[in-house]
Amino acid sequence: MKKSFVLEGLDCANCAAKLEDKLNGIKGINEATVNFMTSKVTIEGEDEEFDEVMKRAIDIIKKYEPDAQIKY
Amino acid sequence: MIFRIVLTVLFWIAANFIEIDLVKYIIFILAYLIIGYDVLSRAIKNILRGEVFDENFLMSIATIGAIALKEFPEAIAVMLFYQIGETFQDYAVNNSRKSITKLMEIRPDFANIKVNDKLEKVNPENVKIGDIIFVKPGEKVPLDGIVRSGNSMLDTKTITGESVPRSIEPGCEILSGTINLNSLLEIEVTKGFEDSTVNKILELVENATSKKSKSEKFITKFAKFYTPIVVFLALAIAVIPPLVIGGKWVKWISRALIFLVISCPCALVISIPLSFFGGIGGASKKGILIKGSNYLEALSNTKVTVFDKTGTLTKGVFKIQKINSIGLEKDELLKFAAYTENYSNHPIALSIKQEFKEEIDEENIKDITEISGKGIKAVVFGKEVLVGNEKLLNEENIKFEKTDDVGTIVYIAIDKKFSGYILISDELKENTKETIDELKKSSIKTVMLTGDRNRIAEKIKNDLGIDEFYSELLPEDKLNLLEEIIKNKGKNEKVAFIGDGVNDSPVLARADIGIAMGGIGADSAIEASDIVIMTDEINKIIEAIRISKKTLKIVRQNIIFAIGIKIAILILGALGLANMWMAVFADVGVSIIAILNAMRALKIN
Numbered sequence: 001m002k003k004s005f006v007l008e009g010l011d012c013a014n015c016a017a018k019l020e021d022k023l024n025g026i027k028g029i030n031e032a033t034v035n036f037m038t039s040k041v042t043i044e045g046e047d048e049e050f051d052e053v054m055k056r057a058i059d060i061i062k063k064y065e066p067d068a069q070i071k072y
Numbered sequence: 073m074i075f076r077i078v079l080t081v082l083f084w085i086a087a088n089f090i091e092i093d094l095v096k097y098i099i100f101i102l103a104y105l106i107i108g109y110d111v112l113s114r115a116i117k118n119i120l121r122g123e124v125f126d127e128n129f130l131m132s133i134a135t136i137g138a139i140a141l142k143e144f145p146e147a148i149a150v151m152l153f154y155q156i157g158e159t160f161q162d163y164a165v166n167n168s169r170k171s172i173t174k175l176m177e178i179r180p181d182f183a184n185i186k187v188n189d190k191l192e193k194v195n196p197e198n199v200k201i202g203d204i205i206f207v208k209p210g211e212k213v214p215l216d217g218i219v220r221s222g223n224s225m226l227d228t229k230t231i232t233g234e235s236v237p238r239s240i241e242p243g244c245e246i247l248s249g250t251i252n253l254n255s256l257l258e259i260e261v262t263k264g265f266e267d268s269t270v271n272k273i274l275e276l277v278e279n280a281t282s283k284k285s286k287s288e289k290f291i292t293k294f295a296k297f298y299t300p301i302v303v304f305l306a307l308a309i310a311v312i313p314p315l316v317i318g319g320k321w322v323k324w325i326s327r328a329l330i331f332l333v334i335s336c337p338c339a340l341v342i343s344i345p346l347s348f349f350g351g352i353g354g355a356s357k358k359g360i361l362i363k364g365s366n367y368l369e370a371l372s373n374t375k376v377t378v379f380d381k382t383g384t385l386t387k388g389v390f391k392i393q394k395i396n397s398i399g400l401e402k403d404e405l406l407k408f409a410a411y412t413e414n415y416s417n418h419p420i421a422l423s424i425k426q427e428f429k430e431e432i433d434e435e436n437i438k439d440i441t442e443i444s445g446k447g448i449k450a451v452v453f454g455k456e457v458l459v460g461n462e463k464l465l466n467e468e469n470i471k472f473e474k475t476d477d478v479g480t481i482v483y484i485a486i487d488k489k490f491s492g493y494i495l496i497s498d499e500l501k502e503n504t505k506e507t508i509d510e511l512k513k514s515s516i517k518t519v520m521l522t523g524d525r526n527r528i529a530e531k532i533k534n535d536l537g538i539d540e541f542y543s544e545l546l547p548e549d550k551l552n553l554l555e556e557i558i559k560n561k562g563k564n565e566k567v568a569f570i571g572d573g574v575n576d577s578p579v580l581a582r583a584d585i586g587i588a589m590g591g592i593g594a595d596s597a598i599e600a601s602d603i604v605i606m607t608d609e610i611n612k613i614i615e616a617i618r619i620s621k622k623t624l625k626i627v628r629q630n631i632i633f634a635i636g637i638k639i640a641i642l643i644l645g646a647l648g649l650a651n652m653w654m655a656v657f658a659d660v661g662v663s664i665i666a667i668l669n670a671m672r673a674l675k676i677n
Contacts, residue, residue, distance in 0.1 A: 011162060011165070012127070012338070013165075013338060013341045013342030013345070014127065014295065014336060014337065014338050014341045014342075017292060017295060017341050033282040035278070035282065036342070036345065037168070037169060037345065037346060037349045038169075038278055039169075040278065042279075042282065063121060064121070064123075066117070
């Protein structure tokens with residue numbers, strides 16, 4: 001399954017690259033991309049546990065980008 | 073922010089007039105806190121998360137270090153310029169984000185549908201296939217469909233890059249994202265929003281940057297190692313020389329602090345993807361959709377272009393090139409041929425009828441026999457007419473002269489007497505010759521593949537000056553030949569295949585760069601290809617290559633410039649020849665310049 005959302009307040013390119021790296025380290029995520037230019041995060045993960053995967057991803061985002069707002 | 077900057081500067085100036093050291097220090101520290109408190113607080117938060125190589129943290133260490141060495145003006149200056157630089161950088165990023173959103177402005181916001189005889193605006197996503205929508209003058213066409221009523225002019229620039237408006241009438245296909253210029257159009261929707269042209273373009277451009285180019289991968293790797301290495305070097309510079317050669321601790325620590333300021337690879341991390349995004353965005357404005365940064369990069373290394381013939385180099389439409397009549401007028405001959413072919417749907421019959429133009433009186437056609445693979449026999453205006461290839465005339469024992477013309481030849485005999493022939497062939501697209509010439513000028517080899525006969529292929533090869541051609545190929549032969557060409561190229565050379573997506577999807581997919589022409593409408597071509605040219609203009613290939621070369625040039629400039637300046641200042645810093653100010657420039661100054669340079673990629677004339 002694939003889901004994407006806008007991460008508002010993502011204002012440093014290096015942070016975006018780091019976040020992408022961290023997201024890709026999450027179990028169950030096949031591919032995560034953080035597009036700095038469009039402020040868009042796309043997560044592609046296993047179907048069976050996708051809700052669980054999204055939860056983990058959002059935890060990571062909150063941890064590393066506490067000031068950013070997630071908007072669907 | 074401006075207020076904070078001004079306040080800091082005032083405090084800074086004031087501190088210089090104060091004689092008492094303690095008061096002076098307090099005022100300096102106040103100035104430092106005013107400008108840098110948010111950086112410090114972010115740094116603390118990051119350490120708590122175990123994130124050591126964070127920009128905020130490194131800036132904080134560098135400035136606190138300077139304060140500890142009683143170099144107050146340096147500490148304030150670093151913070152001040154870092155903040156000013158960041159502000160500029162945000163501004164530049166926002167600006168480029170805006171230019172990019174502008175590209176995305178083709179997204180339609182609403183569709184008009186009729187509810188109880190009144191037009192209502194609804195979300196295009198909620199419109200179903202078969203629904204009727206209305207587009208007023210000046211509005212964007214929200215969904216793909218067929219015009220049911222209304223004649224108007226259509227601005228297709230955002231979709232195809234074509235600047236001349238197109239006229240549109242009932243029965244015409246209409247694409248979402250185009251703009252209706254003159255009068256109300258009633259459109260029957262043929263595709264849901266998900267599959268509509270405009271949505272596909274948007275998805276394509278937005279997702280393009282997720283397919284990373286080699287340069288981007290290099291930068292990501294570089295960034296991962298760069299910061300830790302610079303930080304450890306800083307540590308080494310602070311500790312080793314004083315211990316080994318017994319220099320002053322203060323001197324070496326201040327040199328180490330310079331390293332910390334330069335340790336963020338931001339300029340590269342931000343400007344390289346931005347350049348690619350700019351190039352892809354600029355190309356999409358011209359009706360060239362590039363599906364990934366990697367393809368944009370590969371395109372600049374194209375060494376061989378392989379063209380499909382029909383539908384790519386030629387229009388794929390048969391047209392009468394010549395009528396050679398014997399013993400009667402050309403128009404007469406055409407008339408007999410058109411009447412005889414009246415009921416046939418063969419492409420050749422269609423082109424004859426199209427040329428004839430006049431209405432056909434079917435009363436005058438009798439006893440039609442279609443002789444499969446040979447032609448047609450019919451009685452037209454009371455005369456027995458044969459229209460077909462040489463086999464037909466041979467079979468009927470009619471004497472005729474063979475011609476040397478290249479193309480499809482249709483022989484005609486009236487009442488058992490040879491009366492001439494019609495030459496039909498496919499037409500070359502406009503700008504084909506110029507495109508081939510241009511490719512050759514850039515020392516790119518050109519190859520043509522076709523299922524057509526050898527003589528026809530050879531004529532096109534000679535007319536256009538193509539380097540190599542292979543004819544009479546089956547679709548699977550094309551794939552094998554392409555494999556062969558790919559096998560024989562150099563290591564960093566790329567092979568591009570250009571086709572129209574009809575019958576050649578596997579070849580498009582196999583090529584290093586698959587370019588589909590006239591991508592609109594042919595879904596399989598869009599799927600299989602890496603680059604889609606929205607219009608039928610073959611010279612867009614030159615434009616695409618130009619854009620890719622320009623983008624890659626900017627990317628190389630930025631990589632060399634950013635890494636070069638950083639390394640230069642690092643060396644100068646280690647030797648004690650650089651100060652904090654230069655270090656701040658190497659950090660934020662370089663970022664801003666690199667971003668501005670990257671934005672040039674978006675500007676394509």
